[in-house]
Amino acid sequence: MTRINENPGGAGSAVTVRGLVKHYGETKALDGVDLDVREGTVLGVLGPNGAGKTTLVRCLSTLVTPDAGSALVAGYDVVRQPRQLRRVIGLTGQYAAVDEKLSGRENLYMIGRLLDLSRKEARSRSDGLLERFSLTEAAKRPAGTYSGGMRRRLDLAASMIGSPAVLYLDEPTTGLDPRTRNEVWAEVKRMVGDGVTVLLTTQYMEEAEQLASELTVIDRGKVIASGGIDELKAKVGGRTLRVRPADPLELRPLANALDDLGLTGLATSTVDVATGTVLVPILSDEQLTAVVGAVTARGLTIGSIATELPSLDEVFLSITGQKASAPQDARPELEEVAV
Amino acid sequence: MSTTTLTPPLTKGETDDARISLRGHVRHTSALVRRNLLWIRQDPESMFDAVLMPIVFTLLFVYVFGGSIGQALGGGQDQYVQYVVPGMMAMMSMNIAMAVGTGFNQDFQNGIMDRFRTLPIGQGSVLFAKIVVELMRLLIATTIMMIVGVLVGFDITDWGGLLAAVGLSALFGTSIMWIFLVLGVSMKSAQSVQAMGFLVLMPLQFGSSIFAPTKSMPGWLQGFTDYNPLSSLADAARGLMVGGPVAHDVWVTVGWSALITLVMAPIAIHKFRTKS
Numbered sequence: 040m041t042r043i044n045e046n047p048g049g050a051g052s053a054v055t056v057r058g059l060v061k062h063y064g065e066t067k068a069l070d071g072v073d074l075d076v077r078e079g080t081v082l083g084v085l086g087p088n089g090a091g092k093t094t095l096v097r098c099l100s101t102l103v104t105p106d107a108g109s110a111l112v113a114g115y116d117v118v119r120q121p122r123q124l125r126r127v128i129g130l131t132g133q134y135a136a137v138d139e140k141l142s143g144r145e146n147l148y149m150i151g152r153l154l155d156l157s158r159k160e161a162r163s164r165s166d167g168l169l170e171r172f173s174l175t176e177a178a179k180r181p182a183g184t185y186s187g188g189m190r191r192r193l194d195l196a197a198s199m200i201g202s203p204a205v206l207y208l209d210e211p212t213t214g215l216d217p218r219t220r221n222e223v224w225a226e227v228k229r230m231v232g233d234g235v236t237v238l239l240t241t242q243y244m245e246e247a248e249q250l251a252s253e254l255t256v257i258d259r260g261k262v263i264a265s266g267g268i269d270e271l272k273a274k275v276g277g278r279t280l281r282v283r284p285a286d287p288l289e290l291r292p293l294a295n296a297l298d299d300l301g302l303t304g305l306a307t308s309t310v311d312v313a314t315g316t317v318l319v320p321i322l323s324d325e326q327l328t329a330v331v332g333a334v335t336a337r338g339l340t341i342g343s344i345a346t347e348l349p350s351l352d353e354v355f356l357s358i359t360g361q362k363a364s365a366p367q368d369a370r371p372e373l374e375e376v377a378v
Numbered sequence: 379m380s381t382t383t384l385t386p387p388l389t390k391g392e393t394d395d396a397r398i399s400l401r402g403h404v405r406h407t408s409a410l411v412r413r414n415l416l417w418i419r420q421d422p423e424s425m426f427d428a429v430l431m432p433i434v435f436t437l438l439f440v441y442v443f444g445g446s447i448g449q450a451l452g453g454g455q456d457q458y459v460q461y462v463v464p465g466m467m468a469m470m471s472m473n474i475a476m477a478v479g480t481g482f483n484q485d486f487q488n489g490i491m492d493r494f495r496t497l498p499i500g501q502g503s504v505l506f507a508k509i510v511v512e513l514m515r516l517l518i519a520t521t522i523m524m525i526v527g528v529l530v531g532f533d534i535t536d537w538g539g540l541l542a543a544v545g546l547s548a549l550f551g552t553s554i555m556w557i558f559l560v561l562g563v564s565m566k567s568a569q570s571v572q573a574m575g576f577l578v579l580m581p582l583q584f585g586s587s588i589f590a591p592t593k594s595m596p597g598w599l600q601g602f603t604d605y606n607p608l609s610s611l612a613d614a615a616r617g618l619m620v621g622g623p624v625a626h627d628v629w630v631t632v633g634w635s636a637l638i639t640l641v642m643a644p645i646a647i648h649k650f651r652t653k654s
Contacts, residue, residue, distance in 0.1 A: 136489030
């Protein structure tokens with residue numbers, strides 16, 4: 040495995056996981072996972088279905104007892120101090136954990152009381168959260184009548200009643216439409232703004248890119264890479280140059296010119312007809328200059344030129360050699376960029 | 379990769395010292411009882427069994443079997459009413475107890491149980507709340523059954539004995555609820571809990587002295603009915619409400635209730651805590 044960021048899990052680490060193991064019979068759901076979440080940051084745990092993400096969250100929230108290894112959350116041991124630990128965490132899972140027969144307000148009030156708030160506190164805190172998550176109008180309706188997005192927002196609000204120091208979001212937008220997904224992202228960003236430490240599991244690269252500052256990639260129960268998002272991208276190495284000719288008709292000649300350039304060790308350029316651009320993988324600034332030179336030498340005019348870091352889909356692909364799930368803009372021709 | 383299991387020092391005390399006070403337990407349990415009561419308001423149909431079953435069963439048994447069994451008892455329908463109404467109290471405690479298993483199982487179908495189990499509450503609170511609500515339903519069902527019983531001619535001679543009988547059936551019902559909580563947490567669907575419940579309840583209820591005296595049953599069946607705790611409960615309720623020897627049956631029922639509870643309650647709580 041690759042560990043780019045050697046954080047010893049000392050000061051400033053809200054979640055410290057070392058050698059965590061959980062086997063279900065022959066299945067190694069977690070096979071020695073190490074990770075750290077620094078206080079006040081979002082760690083994205085990225086991996087395909089069945090990678091062990093949910094088992095990790097269930098171990099860290101005391102729902103599952105690990106077979107070996109250790110995990111500290113806000114200084115509490117998941118195995119030895121489950122009750123104290125439950126006081127400082129919030130959990131929003133893949134399936135909204137709200138009581139469908141209770142209204143939104145009753146759901147929050149009940150959880151407030153279970154968290155030992157006084158009646159008055161539970162009531163005012165519920166109302167505040169309903170307001171904040173734009174659920175005030177629906178507060179008296181049974182949660183079963185809510186839309187998927189409203190239910191997920193109620194679930195997030197329920198996780199926030201106890202003002203947790205650490206929040207686990209287990210695939211918080213799985214099964215939501217893009218608009219609702221954006222709503223949930225906005226809420227998560229607000230929570231992070233309030234200083235909550237978040238461990239986010241996701242199989243969507245875009246989601247990790249939107250929310251997380253650091254990333255741990257897991258596959259078959261093992262950490263296969265970890266570090267800052269930019270670090271991981273840099274590790275993959277290549278950037279992609281997106282060149283748009285001033286005259287759309289010059290798209291094909293432009294592509295030919297770039298192919299003739301024959302930048303060594305790289306995939307050939309590809310034409311993206313939809314956006315009227317040519318994509319060229321490059322490794323260095325010299326190659327960027329060479330591309331611009333070659334285009335000008337042919338008498339072609341560049342309308343715009345931009346460099347792009349590889350997407351997380353590509354990062355995953357290059358580390359594991361297999362495709363991650365739900366690629367939104369996978370460009371298989373970039374496979375050769377792998378280091 | 380390294381899989382060393384180094385155990386970092388605990389920074390906030392070696393052990394889990396976050397004990398929950400008795401007041402805390404009461405607060406948590408009542409918050410969960412409130413949740414289950416709100417369910418009833420939201421879904422009044424869930425009370426059908428507690429409200430209608432006592433009416434339907436009392437009328438059926440009294441008018442269908444009352445004449446012939448009453449004759450065998452040396453009287454008529456009036457005599458059978460005096461016989462069957464206390465017995466039905468035992469039946470009620472079983473049938474209502476079954477509902478706790480299906481409701482509990484349904485809770486696991488969505489994620490709400492995960493939420494409860496990640497809250498800093500005594501894990502028993504979730505189960506105690508179910509039992510409290512089910513006891514309320516049992517009292518409602520018993521009250522309705524007694525009203526119907528009186529309307530069809532049941533003669534309450536001893537109010538103190540009636541209360542004692544209600545208490546005894548509630549005690550026994552509670553022990554049966556623990557069995558159904560274990561089934562509810564172990565079985566895959568609410569339907570299978572219900573199917574399993576009927577499979578066990580029917581022979582237990584009919585193979586007892588609830589509906590008819592056991593004297594006319596074949597010897598092998600009497601062997602079963604004599605040791606069936608439902609017979610003891612029915613006979614004890616009968617003795618308490620209409621007179622006759624009670625002490626033995628009361629103690630047998632209390633013994634069964636205590637035994638079942640002592641065995642099943644820890645299993646239910648443990649299974650609930652460790653369900654993954």
